[in-house]
Amino acid sequence: MLFLCFMQAISKNQIKYIRSLSQIKFRKAHQAYIVEGLKNAAEWLQQGADLEYIVALPAWFEQNAELLKAYEPRKCLIATEEDFEKISGFKTPNQVLLVAKMPQQKDMIAATGNNTWTLMLDKVQDPGNLGTIIRTADWFGIKTIICSPDCVEQFNPKVIQSTMGSLLRVHCVYTDLAAFLQARPGTPSYAAILGGSSLNAAQKCAPGFIIMGNESKGISEEVKALVQHHLTIDRIGPDAESLNVAVATGIFCHTLIQ
Amino acid sequence: MLFLCFMQAISKNQIKYIRSLSQIKFRKAHQAYIVEGLKNAAEWLQQGADLEYIVALPAWFEQNAELLKAYEPRKCLIATEEDFEKISGFKTPNQVLLVAKMPQQKDMIAATGNNTWTLMLDKVQDPGNLGTIIRTADWFGIKTIICSPDCVEQFNPKVIQSTMGSLLRVHCVYTDLAAFLQARPGTPSYAAILGGSSLNAAQKCAPGFIIMGNESKGISEEVKALVQHHLTIDRIGPDAESLNVAVATGIFCHTLIQ
Numbered sequence: 001m002l003f004l005c006f007m008q009a010i011s012k013n014q015i016k017y018i019r020s021l022s023q024i025k026f027r028k029a030h031q032a033y034i035v036e037g038l039k040n041a042a043e044w045l046q047q048g049a050d051l052e053y054i055v056a057l058p059a060w061f062e063q064n065a066e067l068l069k070a071y072e073p074r075k076c077l078i079a080t081e082e083d084f085e086k087i088s089g090f091k092t093p094n095q096v097l098l099v100a101k102m103p104q105q106k107d108m109i110a111a112t113g114n115n116t117w118t119l120m121l122d123k124v125q126d127p128g129n130l131g132t133i134i135r136t137a138d139w140f141g142i143k144t145i146i147c148s149p150d151c152v153e154q155f156n157p158k159v160i161q162s163t164m165g166s167l168l169r170v171h172c173v174y175t176d177l178a179a180f181l182q183a184r185p186g187t188p189s190y191a192a193i194l195g196g197s198s199l200n201a202a203q204k205c206a207p208g209f210i211i212m213g214n215e216s217k218g219i220s221e222e223v224k225a226l227v228q229h230h231l232t233i234d235r236i237g238p239d240a241e242s243l244n245v246a247v248a249t250g251i252f253c254h255t256l257i258q
Numbered sequence: 259m260l261f262l263c264f265m266q267a268i269s270k271n272q273i274k275y276i277r278s279l280s281q282i283k284f285r286k287a288h289q290a291y292i293v294e295g296l297k298n299a300a301e302w303l304q305q306g307a308d309l310e311y312i313v314a315l316p317a318w319f320e321q322n323a324e325l326l327k328a329y330e331p332r333k334c335l336i337a338t339e340e341d342f343e344k345i346s347g348f349k350t351p352n353q354v355l356l357v358a359k360m361p362q363q364k365d366m367i368a369a370t371g372n373n374t375w376t377l378m379l380d381k382v383q384d385p386g387n388l389g390t391i392i393r394t395a396d397w398f399g400i401k402t403i404i405c406s407p408d409c410v411e412q413f414n415p416k417v418i419q420s421t422m423g424s425l426l427r428v429h430c431v432y433t434d435l436a437a438f439l440q441a442r443p444g445t446p447s448y449a450a451i452l453g454g455s456s457l458n459a460a461q462k463c464a465p466g467f468i469i470m471g472n473e474s475k476g477i478s479e480e481v482k483a484l485v486q487h488h489l490t491i492d493r494i495g496p497d498a499e500s501l502n503v504a505v506a507t508g509i510f511c512h513t514l515i516q
Binding site for chain 2: 128132135136137138139140141142162164165166169199200233234235236237238239240241242243244246247248249250251254255257258
């Protein structure tokens with residue numbers, strides 16, 4: 001209760017600012033993104049994520065004082081249910097919303113490819129798929145995902161909903177995949193391509209790049225031409241057309257990374 | 259063009275009927291469900307699915323006469339864009355919508371467990387997850403999914419959007435999982451349970467049941483007690499909390515079914 005007296009009520013300008021972050025252009029301009037929902041907020045706070053604001057109902061602040069220890073009270077903004085209706089992207093009313101700072105990405109690319117597994121995504125467009133892939137990468141110890149510039153943005157609210165906190169440990173770097181591969185000819189590359197050799201024959205390989213393609217078109221011809229191993233998940237059902245890209249990513253990671 | 263003269267315009271009652279099918283109680287009462295979108299509609303028509311109505315804009319009927327060969331013109335209903343706004347569950351205007359009849363399910367349970375792989379789902383609640391699991395089952399040649407009665411319904415529009423036509427080849431049967439397992443003590447059962455033995459040690463097993471649990475709570479204690487093999491996908495990232503259930507299903511199927 002004492003803690004609450006050091007906190008301010010959210011202002012009109014802050015509401016306006018937070019609303020603007022639902023759009024990618026403002027997220028990029030301010031290098032900030034929104035985290036919503038009880039479970040996600042707890043995860044971001046527990047990990048000590050770099051935050052601009054913690055917006056919540058008074059009751060949430062009272063019940064979660066422990067989570068707030070590492071944060072200055074001036075970052076905490078008290079909101080009403082009406083305020084939440086204005087700032088929330090959720091259909092049902094919310095109790096807490098964070099404004100988080102985007103991490104600095106300059107040194108991430110350098111860390112890839114040195115006897116570690118790295119995931120590469122060529123035009124993955126569905127935010128739910130990217131979120132699920134980030135969560136899968138976290139499970140398999142992958143720290144960096146190299147995304148083509150036309151992949152969905154990692155700080156899209158729907159991506160954040162599907163990552164379950166893994167976005168704090170796995171980072172996406174957006175860059176041209178062909179140029180990236182051309183600069184690293186010595187690193188093995190394994191791509192999911194229909195009609196390739198059986199993925200099962202590729203067990204216990206040297207670490208390198210696992211490359212997955214767009215939901216309907218797969219991997220672009222330009223990237224395909226630079227990949228060493230074209231691999232396919234054995235199909236048993238004769239009429240099945242394809243697998244979901246996040247499911248295929250999980251199968252590739254489980255088979256290759258051990 | 260000639261074909262169009264045998265078709266009727268959609269009536270107010272038909273619009274009302276189709277709108278009602280967005281609710282599970284009316285889908286169950288009428289044993290019918292909706293299929294939307296160009297790609298899904300083409301898939302249902304190509305497979306000769308049992309349909310009540312094919313509702314489309316005149317231009318779609320003109321361009322897709324080939325797909326309609328197997329269907330009586332009286333099942334085809336011409337709709338305007340305004341009609342589609344009333345009947346469609348999509349945000350963006352649509353060109354075609356099917357009303358399909360639910361398949362008869364009485365003999366499906368009998369076909370499971372005789373040296374074939376069958377998937378079982380315990381309270382999977384997200385429609386996107388169920389749709390992706392149905393698509394994954396199709397890829398691995400699984401024809402039947404035994405769902406607990408509290409799983410999401412297979413004819414939910416969001417399930418249909420994620421199945422990509424696999425729902426025509428893979429059927430979900432809703433029944434009590436514990437009673438189902440108790441009646442089949444001789445069939446091997448493999449369940450995804452955190453803290454079980456490594457999934458990798460379970461390769462080349464005899465066919466049986468692959469059991470996956472609820473998105474946050476996993477498999478219920480009652481079902482867990484009846485399962486022979488408790489298996490876990492090896493985790494490499496130390497802080498990752500869990501995998502998406504559809505991704506985990508794909509990894510289980512790929513590892514166990516060969």
